Amino acid sequence: MNTYSLESFKRPKLKMPYGAKKLLMHSCCAPCAGEIMEAVAASNIDTTIYFYNPNIHPKEEYEIRKDENIRFAKKLGFSFIDADYDKDYWFERVKGYEDAPERGDRCTICFDMRFERSALYAHENNFDIFTTTLGISRWKDLNQINNSGLRAANRYNKLNFWDFNWRKQGGSSRMLEISKKENFYKQEYCGCVYSLRDTNRWRKFNDREIIKRGINFYEIK
Numbered sequence: 001m002n003t004y005s006l007e008s009f010k011r012p013k014l015k016m017p018y019g020a021k022k023l024l025m026h027s028c029c030a031p032c033a034g035e036i037m038e039a040v041a042a043s044n045i046d047t048t049i050y051f052y053n054p055n056i057h058p059k060e061e062y063e064i065r066k067d068e069n070i071r072f073a074k075k076l077g078f079s080f081i082d083a084d085y086d087k088d089y090w091f092e093r094v095k096g097y098e099d100a101p102e103r104g105d106r107c108t109i110c111f112d113m114r115f116e117r118s119a120l121y122a123h124e125n126n127f128d129i130f131t132t133t134l135g136i137s138r139w140k141d142l143n144q145i146n147n148s149g150l151r152a153a154n155r156y157n158k159l160n161f162w163d164f165n166w167r168k169q170g171g172s173s174r175m176l177e178i179s180k181k182e183n184f185y186k187q188e189y190c191g192c193v194y195s196l197r198d199t200n201r202w203r204k205f206n207d208r209e210i211i212k213r214g215i216n217f218y219e220i221k
């Protein structure tokens with residue numbers, strides 16, 4: 001029987017590796033970030049949220065996801081860095097990988113791009129470690145994410161990547177519970193136009209209603 005309850009959960013005090021003191025947290029969205037933000041807040045870890053996700057399309061969807069994340073950051077008292085929406089550069093980087101499947105090469109490029117910018121910001125602003133909220137999603141390949149994070153951190157001498165597995169010890173359940181409790185906007189595709197296209201292809205095939213947002217970007221009607 002699952003006796004888990006967020007109310008009765010006593011959060012352990014987390015300790016960052018490498019003796020790190022100042023954490024930059026790359027955040028992809030409020031639903032993924034919720035549990036992780038609560039975990040670091042409960043551990044009094046000096047954390048700044050970094051929202052850099054030019055992969056999200058269309059802009060309307062990007063703004064909704066960002067605003068939800070800002071709302072929760074304000075609630076918990078975190079600083080929030082609203083980084084660029086340089087979508088043209090994102091499209092440039094993934095050119096040639098439009099048809100790659102999720103968890104494939106396009107996603108590696110997408111993670112690399114987001115983490116390279118996060119690492120640069122961390123380096124320029126005296127953070128000694130960074131992490132990402134992306135790995136808590138069971139739709140993602142944790143090794144793929146961690147490898148991208150390590151590659152980005154390795155560009156700088158004094159920067160490390162925190163590859164903590166946020167899914168474990170009930171993290172996945174709490175993520176869902178917090179999303180529900182906070183009434184977060186629930187996105188229905190990973191973020192890019194290609195993931196939206198593929199989600200809608202699957203929905204159409206399975207007689208499910210297709211997602212209308214961003215419909216002009218791709219061919220399914």
Ligand code: SF4
Binds near residue numbers: 055108191
């Ligand atoms: S499916 Fe998700 S992770 Fe992969 S390229 Fe698209 S937005 Fe990035």
